[in-house]
Every structure is written in C-alpha cells, then in structure tokens.
Amino acid sequence: MTQLPQPFATTQAVELQNALLAGDTDRARSIEELFLPPAATSPERRKARLDHLRVVLLFCAHVHALDEGDTATAQLCESVMVATCSEKAIHAVAAGCLLHTGLETGTLHAEDHDQLAALLAWHDVSNTMKAVVTRIEKLP
Incomplete structure (x- = not known):
C-alpha cells in the first residue's frame, strides 16, 4: 500500500514538538513562526498564540506518552510545558x-x-x- 505524504502542518507540528522536547529553542521559534495566524499582529497576541500552540502540542505528547506507558517522556513533556508556557x-x-x-x-x-x-x-x-x-x- 502506498503511504501518502504527511501534510506540511503535521510534519512541522512533529518537528516543533521534537525541538521543544530537545530544548532547541532556536529551532522551535523558527517553526512556531510558520503557525502564527495573520491576526497575531501585536507582540501580546503572538505570545498568547504561541503559548497555546506549545501547550496543545506538549499536552498531546504527554497524553500519548502516558498511553504508551512512557512515564519519562510524559514527565519531560510536563516539565517543558511548565517551563515554556x-x-x-x-x-x-x-x-x-x-x-x-x-x-x-x-x-x-x-x-x-x-x-x-x-x-x-x-x-x-x-x-x-x-x-x-x-x-x-x-x-x-
């Protein structure tokens, strides 16, 4: 069976999640910029949108890690979330x-x-x- 390519947003979300968990803040920031909607024009709105994006990605990774019994990754997700959001x-x-x-x-x-x-x-x-x-x- 042919595997369809992942949509750009999906691959970038995974890359962002990986950068956040690896502590690569420069890479994370460059990827986050791809997700900002045009409506995020002020610095406050940009920060709020990025905070929500990070929380959603890290929370999903946390839940998936718990579902797989990977408590170390779940704890890492939680720690990064608290530190960056x-x-x-x-x-x-x-x-x-x-x-x-x-x-x-x-x-x-x-x-x-x-x-x-x-x-x-x-x-x-x-x-x-x-x-x-x-x-x-x-x-x-």
Whole structure:
C-alpha cells in the first residue's frame, strides 16, 4: 500500500514538538513562526498564540506518552510545558479539554466539573460560556 505524504502542518507540528522536547529553542521559534495566524499582529497576541500552540502540542505528547506507558517522556513533556508556557495558556487548554469532554459525553465527574467551573471563572469568561457548563451533568 502506498503511504501518502504527511501534510506540511503535521510534519512541522512533529518537528516543533521534537525541538521543544530537545530544548532547541532556536529551532522551535523558527517553526512556531510558520503557525502564527495573520491576526497575531501585536507582540501580546503572538505570545498568547504561541503559548497555546506549545501547550496543545506538549499536552498531546504527554497524553500519548502516558498511553504508551512512557512515564519519562510524559514527565519531560510536563516539565517543558511548565517551563515554556504561561500558566494562563495551560489553564485555557485544560479548560478546553474538560469542556470538550463534558459536551461530548454530557457528564463530568464532580472534581472535573468543579475544576472546569474554576478555570472558566479564572479566565473571566462570559456568562453565556458559564451557562454551557451548567448543561453538563455533574457526576459524584
């Protein structure tokens, strides 16, 4: 069977993840520039977008490593994430993951439900967004 080539964005995401985990910040920065949307015009918006990109890539690598039983790589991903990403970006991605899971399943365990509510409050999201969480059943 013929293997299709990986899309450019996919290969660059893997390269970025590898550069971050190897501590190659120069290479990581050059790859990150490829992902910045044109709307990221101010330095603050650029930094926020890059923070979110790093968190998503490192979080995915962390989860995959845990799934494969590779706790050393999972710990490395977590360490690099904490060292290179803002707390706000980490919380935003965590909230997004919890919100996605809750909306997809219709339920969240009480601890996750409370964490999602706290993260949304911390980010000062709109009441409309907070109301979405009330539609997710809180399990014991």
